[in-house]
Amino acid sequence: MIRLLAAAVALLALAADEAPPSMRIDPARSVLGFTISRPGETIEGTVGEFSGEVVFDPGSPDRSAVRLQVRAASLATGNGLRDRKMRKSCLEVERFPDIVFQSTSIRLAGDGSAGSERPLAPGAGRRALVEGTLRLHGVERSILFPVAIRYDTGSLTAEGELDLKLSDHGIPIPRFLWMVLDDAVRVRFHFVAAGRRDGGG
DSSP states (O other): OHHHHHHHHHHHHHHHHHSOOEEEEOGGGOEEEEEEEETTEEEEEEEOOEEEEEEOOTTOGGGOEEEEEEEGGGEEOSOHHHHHHIIIIISOTTTOOEEEEEEEEEEEOOOSSTTTTSOOOTTOEEEEEEEEEEEETTEEEEEEEEEEEEEETTEEEEEEEEEEEGGGGTOOOOEETTEEOOSEEEEEEEEEEEEOOTTOO
16 A cells, blocks of 8 residues: 555656646736727727736647736726726626636647757747637637747747637727727737746745
8 A cells, every 4th residue: 555655646746747837927027918990090009917827848839728817907098088988888897807818729830841840949939829718708719829939948938919809709899989990909919927936926
């Protein structure tokens, strides 16, 4: 029995050692924003509050994952009246306070050249395809988008952009005064994730 317990403990320790490192997205070093437009006008928006966690294995991207959570009420466009309307009538932040993305697949993109399918080397940049589920305004949709990633020991940088349709998530097309904005929203991001410091949360 003692031998069996010792073997089980050893297996658990080995599994823990082999688990991909977990990193938290650092909001202070990250940027998340969006752009919505209509003919002749482009509105730039920012996201003030978000958090997330990345589990990344440079040798086996299929073991990697990312989860991002955004406080919907923190979306802002720099115009108070427009922002209040966006949060109340479009995003309905009291009913749907959070926007959540959970990845289901992360694949390094190969360009066909020699070595392009190798694991991501520390300090090297690569393109990746991220697939997952976005829950926005209470509606879940599967999305797929490219990301440029760079991995250094203990930290990961990811940046890119993707297009979303408000109507896909049951969000009314924004109207502000006499202006009717587009259905499409472009989301752009620059995330920096790092491992937890010793003794830190």
